[in-house]
Structures are given as C-alpha cells and as structure tokens.
Amino acid sequence: MKAATKQWLWLLLYFFVLLAPLIVLLIGPRPAPREFWRELSVALGFSGLALMGVQFIPTARLRPLTNVFPMDDVYYFHLRAALIAFALVLAHPLILFLFNPTAVRLLNPLTAPPRITLGLVSLLALAALIVTSIFRKPLKISYELWRLVHVILTPVTIIVAMLHMLGVDYYLSLPWQRGVWIGLTVVWMGIIAHNRLTKPLRLLRRPYRLVDSKPETGRAWTLVLRPDGHEGFRFMPGQFAWLTIQRSPFGMRSHPFSIASSAASSNQLQFTIAELGDFTSRIGEVPVGEVVYVDGPHGSFSIDRYDGPGYVFIAGGIGSPPMLSMLRTMRDRRSHKPAWFFYGNPEWESVTFREELETLKQELDLQVIHALERPPAQWDGETGFIDADMLRRHLPDNRNELVYFICGPQPMIAAVLAALRQIGVPPNNVHTEQYDMV
Amino acid sequence: MGRTHARVVIWLTFLTLMLSSLAFALLQSR
Numbered sequence: 361m362k363a364a365t366k367q368w369l370w371l372l373l374y375f376f377v378l379l380a381p382l383i384v385l386l387i388g389p390r391p392a393p394r395e396f397w398r399e400l401s402v403a404l405g406f407s408g409l410a411l412m413g414v415q416f417i418p419t420a421r422l423r424p425l426t427n428v429f430p431m432d433d434v435y436y437f438h439l440r441a442a443l444i445a446f447a448l449v450l451a452h453p454l455i456l457f458l459f460n461p462t463a464v465r466l467l468n469p470l471t472a473p474p475r476i477t478l479g480l481v482s483l484l485a486l487a488a489l490i491v492t493s494i495f496r497k498p499l500k501i502s503y504e505l506w507r508l509v510h511v512i513l514t515p516v517t518i519i520v521a522m523l524h525m526l527g528v529d530y531y532l533s534l535p536w537q538r539g540v541w542i543g544l545t546v547v548w549m550g551i552i553a554h555n556r557l558t559k560p561l562r563l564l565r566r567p568y569r570l571v572d573s574k575p576e577t578g579r580a581w582t583l584v585l586r587p588d589g590h591e592g593f594r595f596m597p598g599q600f601a602w603l604t605i606q607r608s609p610f611g612m613r614s615h616p617f618s619i620a621s622s623a624a625s626s627n628q629l630q631f632t633i634a635e636l637g638d639f640t641s642r643i644g645e646v647p648v649g650e651v652v653y654v655d656g657p658h659g660s661f662s663i664d665r666y667d668g669p670g671y672v673f674i675a676g677g678i679g680s681p682p683m684l685s686m687l688r689t690m691r692d693r694r695s696h697k698p699a700w701f702f703y704g705n706p707e708w709e710s711v712t713f714r715e716e717l718e719t720l721k722q723e724l725d726l727q728v729i730h731a732l733e734r735p736p737a738q739w740d741g742e743t744g745f746i747d748a749d750m751l752r753r754h755l756p757d758n759r760n761e762l763v764y765f766i767c768g769p770q771p772m773i774a775a776v777l778a779a780l781r782q783i784g785v786p787p788n789n790v791h792t793e794q795y796d797m798v
Numbered sequence: 799m800g801r802t803h804a805r806v807v808i809w810l811t812f813l814t815l816m817l818s819s820l821a822f823a824l825l826q827s828r
Contacts, residue, residue, distance in 0.1 A: 371807065375814065382818055386825060393827050400823035407815040433804040440808045448815060777801075787802060 363665060366428045374414060381410045384540045385531045401455035402531070405479075408448030409521050412486070413544055415442055416514075416551040421559075421602065426658035431600070431616070432794040439493060446486050449521075453479070475527025482521035485513045502638065507612040511556065518548055560609035563653040566590045568629070570605075570650045578705070578712035580634040580678060581644045582620065585652050592627035593657060595619055596664040597689035598682040598765065598793075601656025603631065605646055609653040615639055618767070618793070619657065620681035623664070624692035629654065632712060634678035661765060661793040662686070668763030668789070670698040672755065674746060674776050676768025677705055677712075682793060683767065684713055691723045698725045700754060700762075702746050704772065707734045729754050745775060748782040760785055767793040 385406065393399070418425065418434045426434070457464050469477040489510060492499070496506050522545050525532060532538045572584035586592075595601075602614040621630035635641045663671055663686050673683040683701060690699065705711045708730075717728045731742040731750065742750055755762070764785060766776050773792050780790055 374807075375810075378811065379814065379818060382822060386822065390826060396823050396827035399827040400819060403819035403822035403826075404815075406822075407819050411811065411815060433801055436801065437804045437808060441811055444808070444812050444815070448819075792801070 363428055363660065366424075370425065370428060374417070377417075378410055378414050381413075381541060381544060382406055384537055388534055388537070391530055391533065395459070397455055397459045401452050404448045404455070405452030406525075406531075408445045408450075408452065409518070409525070411441060411445040411448065412518060412521070413548045415445070416548045420551045420555055421655065421658060423658060427599075427660055430661060430791065430793065431659055432792065442486075442490060442493070446490055449483055449486060453483070473527075475524055478520050478527060479524035482517050482524060485517040485520065489513050489517065503615075504612045511552075511612070515549060515552055518545060556610070559655065560653075563604070563609040563655055566654075568592075568652045568654050570646060570648050570652055571628070573644065573646060573648055575644060576632060576712045577714060578634065578678070578710040580632050580712045582630055582632045583643070583646070583652075585629045585631070585654065587627055588651070592629070595623050595657035596659075596662035597623040597685040598662035598664075599657035599659040599685075600661075600682070600793075601629070601631075601654045601658065604653040604655075605643075606650055609655075613639070614653070614655060616658075618659075618682040618685065620684045620688075622685065622688035622692045624689050632678075632681045632684070634712070636678070659793070661767070661791055663690070663763070663765075666763050666789075666791055668697075668761065669758070670700075670762045672700045672702070672759075672762050672764045674702040674764065674766045674768075675704070676746075676772035677710070679767030679769070679772075679793070680712055683765065684716070686765070687717075687720050687724065687726065691720060696725060698756075699727075701726060701728045702731060702751070702754070703728060704731045704746050704768070705733070707732055708736050708739075727754065745772075746779065747775070748779040751779055751783055755783075759783065760789070762789065764790040765793075766790065770794050 382403070415438055418438050466472040466476045467480065469480070492501055492506055492509050501509075522541065525541065526538065532541060567588045568585040569588045570583055571586045572582075574582050576582055598618070600616050600618040602616050604611065604614040607613045617631045617633055619629055620632045621628065633640050633643045635643065661682055671686070673686065675683050680703060687699065687701070690697070701717065703711065703717075708714075711730065714730075720726055721728055729742055729750070731744065731746050732739065733744065735741070735743050751759075762785075764780060766773050773794055777790065777792070781787075
C-alpha cells in the first residue's frame with residue numbers, strides 16, 4: 361500500500377475514534393433536555409476528553425504509524441491537539457460558571473461533591489502536563505523527569521475525568537454507553553501498558569551489545585551495536601531508534617537517535633551522537649560490551665519512502681547521521697542517482713564525517729557543499745547559513761523535481777524551508793526531521 | 799504529510815469538535 365493511502369486510512373480512523381464517543385451519547389433514549397449553554401458545556405467536556413484519549417495513539421511509538429508519518433510532525437500535532445483538548449475541557453466549567461455564577465463554590469474541594477472535585481483534579485493534571493511540556497527547558501525540567509510526569513499524569517487525567525463523568529451520571533445512564541466510554545479508557549490504558557510493559561519486555565529479550573565506540577570530529581561519538589542472540593532488524597536508511605543505554609528498558613531514559621549506518625550492510629547498527637545534553641555529554645564513557653536496548657526502526661525520513669530522480673540532503677550540525685545512512689546505503693547499492701549534500705556547521709573543526717564525505721564523493725555522483733559560519737583563512741567554500749542563493753548556485757535546473765531531506769535544529773529547518781519555497785521547490789518534495797523533537 | 803498537513807489536521811480537529819459540540823447542544827437542548 362502506498363504511504364499516502366496509509367496516511368489517509370490513519371486519518372479516517374483518527375476522526376472516527378474522535379467522534380464515535382460523542383455520537384454514542386446521542387444514540388438511544390436521551391436524558392431530559394436542559395439549557396443550550398449547559399448542553400454545550402457538557403459537549404465540550406466530552407469532546408475534550410475524546411481528543412485527550414486519541415493522544416495515546418500518536419505518542420505510543422507504534423511502528424505502523426511512525427513509519428508513515430514524520431515523527432516530528434506527529435509531536436507537533438500532539439502538543440497542539442493537547443492544547444485544543446485543554447481549551448475544550450477548560451471551557452466546560454467556565455461556561456457553567458458564566459451562566460450559573462453560584463456554581464463557583466463547587467471549586468472548594470472541602471464542600472463540593474467528590475464527582476466535581478474529580479473533574480477539577482483532571483483539569484489541573486492536564487494543565488500540569490501542558491505546562492511541563494511547553495516550558496520544560498525554561499523550567500529546567502530534565503527529560504527523564506518530564507517523561508515521568510507524563511507517564512504518571514496522563515492516566516491520572518483520563519481515569520479521573522472518566523470517574524467524574526460516571527459520577528455525574530447524566531449521559532452515561534445506559535449500560536452500553538458506559539461500556540463504550542469505559543472500553544475506550546481501557547484501550548487507552550492498554551496502549552500505556554504496551555509502552556511501559558510489553559514493549560520493554562520485548563526489548564529485554566532482544567538486547568544489543570556495544571562492540572565499538574569511536575570519537576568523531578565535531579565532539580561526536582560513533583557507537584557500533586551488534587544484536588546479541590537475535591537477528592536484529594532491517595531498516596530504511598534515514599530511520600531512527602530509541603536507545604536505552606546502561607539502564608533498564610522499563611525506565612524513563614530512552615533517547616531517539618538516527619541510525620547512521622548503511623541499510624544495505626550487516627545487521628550492525630551505527631549511531632553517531634554529538635555531545636550536547638546531559639545524557640549525550642557522557643556518551644563516550646559508555647564501555648564497550650555494555651548492553652543497549654534498541655526500540656526501532658521508526659520514521660519515514662528515507663529515500664526508500666520518497667523516491668526521486670535525485671536527492672538533496674541539507675543538514676545542520678549533528679543533523680547529518682540520517683544523511684550519512686542514506687549516502688552509505690546509496691554507495692552499497694551502487695546508486696547512480698545524483699545527490700547534493702549541503703552541510704552547515706559553525707567551523708571546519710566541528711564538521712562530523714568530513715573525511716568520509718570526501719571518500720563518498722569518489723564513490724557516488726555526489727557534491728558536498730560545506731557552509732561554515734566561521735570559516736578558516738583561505739576558505740574558498742560557502743560561508744554563513746544555507747539560503748536560497750546558495751541553493752541556486754549549486755542545484756541544477758531540474759531542482760524542482762529532486763527530493764529534499766532536511767535535518768537539524770528547528771530554526772535551521774524553518775530557514776531552509778523558506779529558502780526552498782523561494783526557489784520554487786514544491787512542498788511535497790521536501791521532507792524534514794528535527795533532531796531535538798522531544 | 800508535512801508540517802502544513804499537520805496544521806490542516808489540527809484545524810480540522812478543532813473545527814470538527816467545535817461543530818459537533820454545537821450540534822450536540824442544539825440536538826439536546828430545549
């Protein structure tokens with residue numbers, strides 16, 4: 361099945377799962393009608409909860425989904441959908457208070473009925489989820505703590521909201537209506553259980569060993585992993601995996617990294633990781649022989665997904681590993697397709713893979729265009745950020761037919777997307793992967 | 799699917815839920 365067809369099927373399923381819980385409430389005998397505003401408030405609450413529930417699907421790292429949609433777009437969608445869910449759920453009590461101001465006293469948990477307090481707790485838990493996600497970096501919340509907060513508060517938000525609904529018992533009076541909503545909650549919790557229990561168990565049975573660890577230019581390390589007691593997995597060049605290093609796969613410390621090795625070679629996996637954050641700054645200290653758990657492959661950022669007459673790879677700094685995976689795979693497959701690699705870095709000393717790229721130029725129909733912010737003396741290459749003029753200077757006349765892959769930090773991706781629009785590249789030919797997506 | 803498509807799905811989600819909530823309230827209110 362084509363990727364576009366799969367995307368449409370997923371979207372149809374998404375809107376069905378989103379609307380079905382609301383429609384269920386309107387089938388069969390309904391409770392006595394009340395004022396419009398009160399019914400609207402209740403409907404918004406139900407809608408918000410249905411949208412919250414659907415959020416379990418995009419974030420569950422389900423491979424049929426991650427292999428179809430770009431993961432950074434999925435997270436982009438997830439955060440904004442959660443904001444919409446929060447707005448809908450917040451509108452539920454606000455509308456009630458607006459049309460019945462005396463109901464504000466229900467905010468006092470000491471005097472309010474427990475079913476109302478449950479609703480309030482759910483709303484506050486959702487607010488905490490959103491605040492810790494949007495302001496994780498300004499609040500200096502570590503990635504692990506943020507994930508722990510997410511893992512705990514997500515089921516709390518949903519279960520407590522469900523108890524609130526069952527406690528109010530207005531629309532869910534028929535057993536089968538209760539059954540649908542409780543069934544949905546069970547499915548949502550099942551996805552969490554899959555992520556936290558069955559998936560780690562499967563990873564535990566399929567460990568990898570670190571067989572080599574070597575420093576690269578640009579303060580990066582290449583880790584070479586070999587499957588231990590199993591065959592490993594096949595992947596498309598450019599895909600990524602979640603790595604758990606020196607930790608239990610049941611813990612919070614897994615991190616997404618692009619696979620850098622060729623998809624056409626052995627079942628060894630290579631990851632090239634720059635020393636950037638807390639976790640990655642100690643990546644070179646991981647001893648050879650250590651067990652690593654690899655949850656993958658994920659992602660659709662690949663020449664195998666988006667074929668074309670030629671490829672343009674545009675990377676900023678440590679956005680280069682997926683590009684290397686694609687170039688190494690093209691070399692191993694003896695590809696004759698033309699390729700261009702625009703590679704932005706602060707300075708020459710920080711260019712990871714620079715020697716190997718020179719070799720790849722001999723083996724492929726490849727042009728490598730280095731763009732340095734602080735070039736050395738006598739540098740005759742490109743300088744500054746990758747922009748429309750630079751792209752025009754190096755790309756052929758049929759540049760609108762080529763397929764583009766961009767990977768790097770979000771500001772760099774945004775700037776390159778604008779430059780590609782400027783030179784008339786159709787958006788459908790452009791694919792992006794943000795390396796700091798979570 | 800790209801960022802533009804993701805934006806479209808977000809807007810469709812918002813509009814679908816707002817409209818269906820309105821329809822729900824209209825159907826159910828007196």
